Amino acid sequence: xxxxxxxxxxxxxxxxxxxxxxxxxxxxxxxxxxxxxxxxxxxxxxxxxxxxxxxxxxxxxxxxxxxxxxxxxxxxxxxxxxxxxxxxxxxxxxxxxxxxxxxxxxxxxxxxxxxxxxxxxxxxxxxxxxxxxxxxxxxxxxxxxxxxxxxxxxxxxxxxxxxxxxxxxxxxxxxxxxxxxxxxxxxxxxxxxxxxxxxxxxxxxxxxxxxxxxxxxxxxxxxxxxxxxxxxxxxxxxxxxxxxxxxxxxxxxxxxxxxxxxxxxxxxxxxxxxxxxxxxxxxxxxxxxxxxxxxxxxxxxxxxxxxxxxxxxxxxxxxxxxxxxxxxxxxxxxxxxxxxxxxxxxxxxxxxxxxxxxxxxxxxxxxxxxxxxxxxxxxxxxxxxxxxxxxxxx
Ligand SMILES: [Zn+2]
Numbered sequence: 001x002x003x004x005x006x007x008x009x010x011x012x013x014x015x016x017x018x019x020x021x022x023x024x025x026x027x028x029x030x031x032x033x034x035x036x037x038x039x040x041x042x043x044x045x046x047x048x049x050x051x052x053x054x055x056x057x058x059x060x061x062x063x064x065x066x067x068x069x070x071x072x073x074x075x076x077x078x079x080x081x082x083x084x085x086x087x088x089x090x091x092x093x094x095x096x097x098x099x100x101x102x103x104x105x106x107x108x109x110x111x112x113x114x115x116x117x118x119x120x121x122x123x124x125x126x127x128x129x130x131x132x133x134x135x136x137x138x139x140x141x142x143x144x145x146x147x148x149x150x151x152x153x154x155x156x157x158x159x160x161x162x163x164x165x166x167x168x169x170x171x172x173x174x175x176x177x178x179x180x181x182x183x184x185x186x187x188x189x190x191x192x193x194x195x196x197x198x199x200x201x202x203x204x205x206x207x208x209x210x211x212x213x214x215x216x217x218x219x220x221x222x223x224x225x226x227x228x229x230x231x232x233x234x235x236x237x238x239x240x241x242x243x244x245x246x247x248x249x250x251x252x253x254x255x256x257x258x259x260x261x262x263x264x265x266x267x268x269x270x271x272x273x274x275x276x277x278x279x280x281x282x283x284x285x286x287x288x289x290x291x292x293x294x295x296x297x298x299x300x301x302x303x304x305x306x307x308x309x310x311x312x313x314x315x316x317x318x319x320x321x322x323x324x325x326x327x328x329x330x331x332x333x334x335x336x337x338x339x340x341x342x343x344x345x346x347x348x349x350x351x352x353x354x355x356x357x358x359x360x361x362x363x364x365x366x367x368x369x370x371x372x373x374x375x376x377x378x379x380x381x382x383x384x385x386x387x388x389x390x391x392x393x394x
Contacts, residue, residue: 002027002034005046006365006389011036012058012373013357014341020373026057028363031391036357050387052367058337058376059357060129060364060390061318062344065230065254065275065305067164068154069116069147070137072103074310097137097168100310104137104147112150119308120154122316126383127366129390130158132305132348134202136167139180141188148197158364158392160348162230163192166203166210166218181214185221193225200251200349204232205241212244219248228349234259235280246270252303252347256295257281257288264291268298273347276339277307278324279315292329302331303347304339322377333377362391 004027011024013036025042027035035044077095081087090096104112116133123131133151138144144165151161165184173180192198201222205215209232219229228251233241235255242263245253253259253267254275267274274295280286295302304325307313315321322336331339345355353362367387370376375384 002044002046003029004048004050005035005042006050006052006057006367007039008054009052009367010054010056011357012056012337014059014338015356015358016342024057026357026365028365028389031363033357033359033361033363035359055386056368056370056373057357058127058366058368058373059341059355060366060388061123061127061340062130062348062350062354063123063128063305063308063318063321063340064132064252064303064344064347065277065307066131066133067136067307067309068119068131068133069112069135069151070100070104070310071107071111071115072100072310073314074100077311097311098171100137101139101168101170105140105143107146109146109150112147113153116150117154117156119316120157123318124156124388125385126317126319127368127385127388128157128318129364129366129388129392130160130345130348130350130354132160132162134162134164134167135192136164136202136204139165139168139170141183141191144188145192145195145197148192149195152197156392157390160199160350161197162200162202163189163198163227164202164204165189166215168204168209177210177214181210181217185217189218189221190225193227198227200228200230202230202232205239205244206232206236207239208236212239212241215241215244216248223248230254230347234263238263242267242272242274246272251349254305254307255280256290257286259291261291261294264294264298264300268300273301273303273343275303275305275347276325276329277305277313278321278328279313280307281328282324283313283315289329292331301343301346302335302339303343304331304336305344319376319383320380323380326377333374336377337373363389364391365389
């Protein structure tokens with residue numbers, strides 16, 4: 001006897017190569033999927049029955065790259081830029097990422113939890129069941145820990161936390177990047193790991209952030225602590241970030257607009273997922289497309305995420321990510337949906353438990369009022385999600 005069965009449903013299981021199941025059933029028991037298949041093969045019983053009325057069920061969407069926890073916003077800079085101010089002028093006037101750092105340092109853990117929980121509602125409404133949340137607006141020990149504690153307290157979605165102490169150089173370390181990396185490796189990361197606040201470690205490897213050598217130091221420390229790594233790689237220039245990530249068997253390399261063929265080949269060998277972030281590409285009006293064809297040719301799994309953050313991607317809509325990935329990056333709707341389910345799960349190391357509709361996995365389901373799964377990527381600004389079932393509710 002199963003706890004519940006979703007009947008009269010079409011199923012996009014998102015298992016690699018598996019066709020959709022028309023008129024299918026998904027059964028759930030103790031927060032796990034206990035049966036998936038066509039109605040004709042169903043011989044069991046369930047205590048509760050949910051009639052989906054011909055709608056579609058997909059795995060709950062997974063947003064594998066966000067900076068959801070921060071204080072304040074940067075709408076004022078958005079206005080200034082539209083009046084002609086350059087990024088440098090804004091930064092010199094105290095704006096940019098460091099303005100978010102100042103606001104976040106002044107916020108209490110409860111303040112951060114309150115604003116972030118409010119932001120998170122949008123993901124729930126649009127069928128998401130898992131979200132990754134990075135630190136990186138504290139850039140000091142106490143604030144980084146506070147951000148991660150606030151992220152751990154978020155409810156309604158399963159949350160994976162990523163330590164991003166090497167996000168930017170804080171003002172008080174200007175000209176002393178090596179000293180700051182010492183602080184990250186010797187003090188902040190170990191403290192966060194000791195408090196069990198860290199599921200993965202990320203860094204921003206870029207000319208305007210940290211060098212490949214500094215990134216390597218952070219990754220070496222992460223691995224010594226037994227933590228998997230991810231990387232903001234090759235967004236603005238090719239520093240070989242994709243290859244560096246692959247070298248450290250990273251779960252994912254993210255952005256990748258300028259990634260070389262050599263990096264992509266190394267990522268394939270290492271099993272590193274490519275996470276593409278069309279929201280940042282759109283908001284920054286970037287021109288350099290990520291190397292989609294090369295990723296396809298090498299068979300690197302492509303995941304998608306909002307990259308929600310106050311500066312370069314104030315995007316709170318997983319569904320809009322699907323549309324942007326198709327319109328801006330020319331992904332197919334099927335690739336886009338795989339990017340926020342199966343491949344996003346891999347980018348978080350959750351492929352054994354999340355990302356597809358399969359017996360034994362977590363019962364994270366989204367039910368949609370659509371005629372075909374492609375409609376999820378096709379519609380702009382619509383939200384056909386009618387129900388979410390998530391193991392995070394238990
Ligand atoms: Zn990011």
